[in-house]
Amino acid sequence: xxxxxxxxxxxxxxxxxxxxxxxxxxxxxxxxxxxxxxxxxxxxxxxxxxxxxxxxxxxxxxxxxxxxxxxxxxxxxxxxxxxxxxxxxxxxxxxxxxxxxxxxxxxxxxxxxxxxxxxxxxxx
Numbered sequence: 341x342x343x344x345x346x347x348x349x350x351x352x353x354x355x356x357x358x359x360x361x362x363x364x365x366x367x368x369x370x371x372x373x374x375x376x377x378x379x380x381x382x383x384x385x386x387x388x389x390x391x392x393x394x395x396x397x398x399x400x401x402x403x404x405x406x407x408x409x410x411x412x413x414x415x416x417x418x419x420x421x422x423x424x425x426x427x428x429x430x431x432x433x434x435x436x437x438x439x440x441x442x443x444x445x446x447x448x449x450x451x452x453x454x455x456x457x458x459x460x461x462x463x464x
Contacts, residue, residue: 367393 371389375382395414398407432443432452443449 368389371386375386391414395411398414399411402408402410404410430443430445430448432445432449433441441449
């Protein structure tokens with residue numbers, strides 16, 4: 341009985357786990373290849389890629405009634421993931437609408453607005 345169970349597990353491993361592992365290597369190699377140990381900001385790229393893969397799987401292979409709605413739920417976090425800091429320096433999202441501007445460092449936003457004004461003066 342035990343040998344029959346072991347043979348089934350080995351067969352399942354060869355049939356399912358090895359092909360899935362190779363497929364994962366192909367999907368993730370371009371992403372992981374760019375990773376550098378010192379670049380802690382890269383975690384956002386990995387997370388966004390994972391959410392994208394989950395969204396594609398649920399959208400195209402979902403086995404339940406609301407798979408499209410659920411897949412749309414994975415799109416929103418990909419958009420919401422924002423970089424707050426990179427290599428110890430602030431990162432900012434600037435918008436025409438001040439309510440949409442995102443940055444934790446107020447002085448950095450002021451500095452960016454100053455640079456934008458300088459560029460506008462030089463262009464016009």
